[in-house]
Amino acid sequence: MTRSWRWCALIVAVAAGMWFALRESPEEPISPVPAPVEEPEATEVAVREICAKCHAYPPPESFPLGAWRQELRQAYDFIRNSGISAPYASLESVAKFYERRAPKDFTFNESPAPLDVRFRSRPMKCPLPGGTPSPGTTFVDLVRLTRKDRTELLVCDAWGGRVMVCDPDQPESTWKLIGSVTAPARAAVVDLDRDGRNDLVVADLGYLLPTNGKFGQVIWLRQRPDGTFARHVLAHGVGRVADVQAADFRGTGRLDLVVAVFGGRTTGETILLENETSDWNAPRFVPRVLDDRHGGVHVPVCDLNRDGKPDFVALITQEHEQVVAFINEGGGKFRKETIYSAPHPAFGSSGIQMVDMNGDGKLDVLFTNGDSLDPPLLLKSFHGVRWLENCGTFPFKDHLLGEMPGAMRAVAADWDRDGDLDVFAVGFLPVKAEPRDLYSKLESISWFEQTAPGTFKRHAVEIGRHTHMTCTVGMWGADLRPRAVVGNFAMPGDNPNLAPIELWKLPP
Numbered sequence: 023m024t025r026s027w028r029w030c031a032l033i034v035a036v037a038a039g040m041w042f043a044l045r046e047s048p049e050e051p052i053s054p055v056p057a058p059v060e061e062p063e064a065t066e067v068a069v070r071e072i073c074a075k076c077h078a079y080p081p082p083e084s085f086p087l088g089a090w091r092q093e094l095r096q097a098y099d100f101i102r103n104s105g106i107s108a109p110y111a112s113l114e115s116v117a118k119f120y121e122r123r124a125p126k127d128f129t130f131n132e133s134p135a136p137l138d139v140r141f142r143s144r145p146m147k148c149p150l151p152g153g154t155p156s157p158g159t160t161f162v163d164l165v166r167l168t169r170k171d172r173t174e175l176l177v178c179d180a181w182g183g184r185v186m187v188c189d190p191d192q193p194e195s196t197w198k199l200i201g202s203v204t205a206p207a208r209a210a211v212v213d214l215d216r217d218g219r220n221d222l223v224v225a226d227l228g229y230l231l232p233t234n235g236k237f238g239q240v241i242w243l244r245q246r247p248d249g250t251f252a253r254h255v256l257a258h259g260v261g262r263v264a265d266v267q268a269a270d271f272r273g274t275g276r277l278d279l280v281v282a283v284f285g286g287r288t289t290g291e292t293i294l295l296e297n298e299t300s301d302w303n304a305p306r307f308v309p310r311v312l313d314d315r316h317g318g319v320h321v322p323v324c325d326l327n328r329d330g331k332p333d334f335v336a337l338i339t340q341e342h343e344q345v346v347a348f349i350n351e352g353g354g355k356f357r358k359e360t361i362y363s364a365p366h367p368a369f370g371s372s373g374i375q376m377v378d379m380n381g382d383g384k385l386d387v388l389f390t391n392g393d394s395l396d397p398p399l400l401l402k403s404f405h406g407v408r409w410l411e412n413c414g415t416f417p418f419k420d421h422l423l424g425e426m427p428g429a430m431r432a433v434a435a436d437w438d439r440d441g442d443l444d445v446f447a448v449g450f451l452p453v454k455a456e457p458r459d460l461y462s463k464l465e466s467i468s469w470f471e472q473t474a475p476g477t478f479k480r481h482a483v484e485i486g487r488h489t490h491m492t493c494t495v496g497m498w499g500a501d502l503r504p505r506a507v508v509g510n511f512a513m514p515g516d517n518p519n520l521a522p523i524e525l526w527k528l529p530p
Contacts, residue, residue: 063122064115072110073367075101077341080366082123089398090120093368100287127457128403131425134465135480141469142529143484143508145521156181157522158230159509161208164190164496167220168198168249173498175507176222177523178206180230181514185209185222185243190498190507190525200251201243205230205262209243212268214277215302219245223279227262234286238263240279240295242305256307257295261285261316269323269332272296272354279307280334280348282318290316292336296354312356315342324376324385326412335387337374341367345374345387345410345418359416361387370394370405377434379443380475384412392429392449399455401427407447407470423470424480427451428488435495435504437528438471445470445478446506446526448490453516462486467508467526489520503527 073079076097085093098113158181165176167187175190185206189196205227214221221244228237240257256279257263265282272278276297283290291314295307317340326333331350338344343364348356364371370393379386387410394402406425410418428449437444447468451461467483467490491511497504506526512518 061112061114061118063118064111066119068111069116069119072101072116075106075110076104077367078343078363078365080368082120083125084366084368084404085120085124086127086400087121087124089400090124091117092398094120103288128401130401130403130427130460130464134463134482134485135424135468137482137485139469139471139481139483140529141467141483141526144525146523146525147521156512156514156516156518157510157520158182159491159511159522160206161492162494162507162509162523163209163211164494164498164507165211165220167200167211167222168245170220173496175523176209176211177509178203178209178224179522180205180207180227180511185224190505201241201253203241204228204237204239207262207264208266210267212277214242214268215244215299215305216277217302219247221245222251223256223266223268225263225266225281227264227284229262232286233262234288236260236289238283238285240266240281240307244302254305256305257281257293257309260293260309261289261291264318265320267321267323267334269334271332271350273331273352280312280321280323282321282336283316284318284339285316287316287340290318290340292318292321292338292348294354310354312348313338313346313358316340317342319371320374322374322376326376326385335361335374335376337371337389339371339393343367343369343371343391345371345389347416361416361418362389362410362420363417364391368396368402370396370402372429373431375433377443379409379434379472380411381442384414386410386412387418388432388434388445390426390429390432390447392426394428394451394455399452401451401455401457401460401464403427405429407432407445407468409445409476411476421476423447423478424468426468427464428455428466430490431492433493433495433506437469437495437504439504442472442475444472446483446493446495448493448508449488450491450511451488452513461488464488466490483526489517501530503530 070079160180161178163176174187185200207225209222209224224241226239238260242254243251261283264284268277279295281293292312294310299305320337323334333350345362347359370391372393373390375388389408392405405427407423409421428451430450432447434443466488469481470478489510492509508524
């Protein structure tokens with residue numbers, strides 16, 4: 023018998039033996055394979071309970087249907103990494119809750135306001151050696167820094183790692199590099215050492231793109247007698263620093279610094295750098311955490327309650343999404359009061375300005391929410407420009423001036439010189455934001471004309487050019503008419519020919 027046949031005979035014998043064994047054994051029922059159990063939808067109570075562990079409850083309309091699972095995966099990853107204790111509803115059950123209630127898509131107003139007011143614009147180049155392929159303007163301001171007799175334009179360029187000034191009337195030939203900083207987010211003019219010469223304090227992200235790494239710094243660019251600037255690091259080893267402002271918060275006669283450390287998902291806080299310097303060649307600032315929440319963007323200083331002591335207001339973003347007043351109670355102590363809480367943790371808060379919008383003598387908050395840089399990259403219909411009215415109590419009263427996807431910065435000025443403040447707002451949207459077909463139809467610059475106290479009429483200034491990360495408004499030149507300086511930003515390769523700066527003004 024060949025080898026193959028022996029294997030066949032063996033197989034037949036084994037099979038026959040198994041058949042006889044089965045016939046002689048008692049019959050037993052075979053258990054069916056259980057069908058998979060479909061996980062039930064979480065209740066709203068359970069969803070609110072798990073959300074409350076980190077932030078406010080986000081309603082289903084916060085995201086369209088197709089985005090909820092990715093958002094929830096990020097949320098559950100954060101919960102697991104943070105060590106928040108169980109039990110809590112499963113991701114699948116919460117996903118079903120949102121997916122059965124979320125809108126299929128956001129609804130947008132595709133009919134922009136009328137272009138009945140014609141602004142004029144002029145691009146400005148920054149012809150410095152070592153130019154970057156894409157503009158990275160994160161901050162612009164009109165200041166008195168190197169010259170106290172003329173207004174200068176201050177610019178932070180995060181891609182190029184530079185802080186610079188120029189004469190806004192003659193920008194092409196007057197750019198001056200003040201200092202090199204890894205990724206400057208904002209800068210403030212202040213005579214920190216009180217020697218009669220204005221200096222700069224700079225908020226250095228340290229790393230431009232999102233990270234939990236502690237790369238942030240607070241840098242003092244100290245003006246020397248010859249007009250050059252010396253670089254001193256006042257704080258380091260913190261998360262990405264987004265803003266820094268100076269005031270004598272403790273009544274010591276020395277200027278302290280309040281710092282918004284945006285950080286990332288797990289790093290970031292609001293810090294007071296207490297000035298304990300005795301020798302300005304070796305400045306000493308002692309950090310003290312005032313709020314341990316990450317996501318700080320702006321910390322403008324003001325006397326909110328008009329008691330003569332400097333307060334500050336913090337815009338705290340990420341999942342917190344709040345505008346918070348830090349009321350100075352003296353001796354370095356602050357009382358926190360909530361000015362505004364966004365309706366959900368994906369609101370995208372992007373900027374604040376403290377200004378008396380309605381002329382009643384009380385400081386209000388001009389507020390934008392338009393951050394579209396978190397994945398998934400979506401155009402969001404709830405983005406816009408708001409006025410938070412100070413009615414003498416907390417929280418302030420919320421007024422929506424207008425929806426504006428991508429709204430990044432709004433500033434108030436009397437554009438038409440009629441005695442009240444109008445609002446100039448600019449927007450930034452990633453070029454890959456969905457739905458792509460709407461990108462060219464939405465307003466990228468808007469002007470809100472105040473026609474009566476607290477009443478605004480909207481005008482479209484520009485449509486479909488969403489490259490504007492920041493702006494400021496001021497008056498200079500012979501005619502002393504208001505002008506806006508708009509800072510442009512592009513990811514590498516998106517728009518290499520984009521001018522870093524643009525000037526906008528109303529014609530005479």
